[in-house]
Amino acid sequence: MERLNRVxxxxxxxxxxxxxxSGGVDSTLLARLAYDSLGEYAATVTIDSPIVPLSDTKDARxxxxxxxxxxxxxxxxxxxxxxxxxxxxNRCYICRKIRDKTIRSWADKxxxxxxxxxMNYSDFDDYRPGLKASDEDDIWHPFIEFKVTKHDIRRxxxxxxxxxxxxxxxxxxxxxxxxxxxxxxxRIKRVGRAEAFLKALGFSQVRVRYFPYxxxxxxxxxxxxxxxxxxEIVSKLKNIGFLFVxxxxxxxxSGRINRVIQTKH
Numbered sequence: 001m002e003r004l005n006r007v008x009x010x011x012x013x014x015x016x017x018x019x020x021x022s023g024g025v026d027s028t029l030l031a032r033l034a035y036d037s038l039g040e041y042a043a044t045v046t047i048d049s050p051i052v053p054l055s056d057t058k059d060a061r062x063x064x065x066x067x068x069x070x071x072x073x074x075x076x077x078x079x080x081x082x083x084x085x086x087x088x089x090n091r092c093y094i095c096r097k098i099r100d101k102t103i104r105s106w107a108d109k110x111x112x113x114x115x116x117x118x119m120n121y122s123d124f125d126d127y128r129p130g131l132k133a134s135d136e137d138d139i140w141h142p143f144i145e146f147k148v149t150k151h152d153i154r155r156x157x158x159x160x161x162x163x164x165x166x167x168x169x170x171x172x173x174x175x176x177x178x179x180x181x182x183x184x185x186x187r188i189k190r191v192g193r194a195e196a197f198l199k200a201l202g203f204s205q206v207r208v209r210y211f212p213y214x215x216x217x218x219x220x221x222x223x224x225x226x227x228x229x230x231x232e233i234v235s236k237l238k239n240i241g242f243l244f245v246x247x248x249x250x251x252x253x254s255g256r257i258n259r260v261i262q263t264k265h
Contacts, residue, residue: 011037044071046071052173194208
């Protein structure tokens with residue numbers, strides 16, 4: 001727990017801290033450490049956006065209440081920015097710039113000098129253009145600074161009794177679209193509804209990738225279960241608005257869209 005204690009000391013030394021809080025595994029641990037270290041001088045802010053599942057916002061509110069930390073929700077619509085909706089490979093960079101600017105403004109108005117996120121040392125294993133944006137905007141990454149990995153975060157979360165310790169990664173719905181395929185609210189809603197349906201069937205690890213011609217590529221952790229329920233899944237996803245419903249034979253894997261980027265380097 002040595003690294004965890006170093007993170008807590010660094011947080012305390014900041015004096016106050018605003019945590020960018022998605023309610024995922026990483027930011028939940030950071031929020032807990034911030035509250036333990038700073039009490040009322042720590043707060044969290046969650047983005048309410050069309051590209052974030054509604055269930056994630058509700059979970060963030062519930063988790064903040066569980067921790068006891070102050071929690072604010074700010075509404076942002078990234079889909080108003082055409083550079084973002086064009087869905088280029090640096091989409092996450094554009095998104096972070098929008099979010100950082102809004103959250104920085106709120107922090108300044110409410111007396112928070114330091115803004116932090118839950119990005120961790122394992123994030124270097126994937127393509128993360130949002131990290132570049134947040135560095136430019138002076139967002140603090142305590143888990144990166146102290147080389148705390150995803151495995152460490154889950155282990156520390158379990159030790160602290162946080163219910164998120166074994167939770168799936170929380171990623172915005174835009175990550176389900178191949179780069180260059182335009183984003184719009186209707187398509188994003190379809191993905192959100194499809195994934196909510198699959199989770200209601202009992203799948204915990206779920207991605208519904210949205211490809212051209214209204215094609216849904218379903219990723220779940222147990223292919224056998226998906227095949228057993230294929231008629232129900234196909235019927236529901238077509239009802240949602242997909243024309244074609246396919247099952248990825250590799251199963252669930254977060255960040256798979258980034259293979260396109262990685263093969264070009």
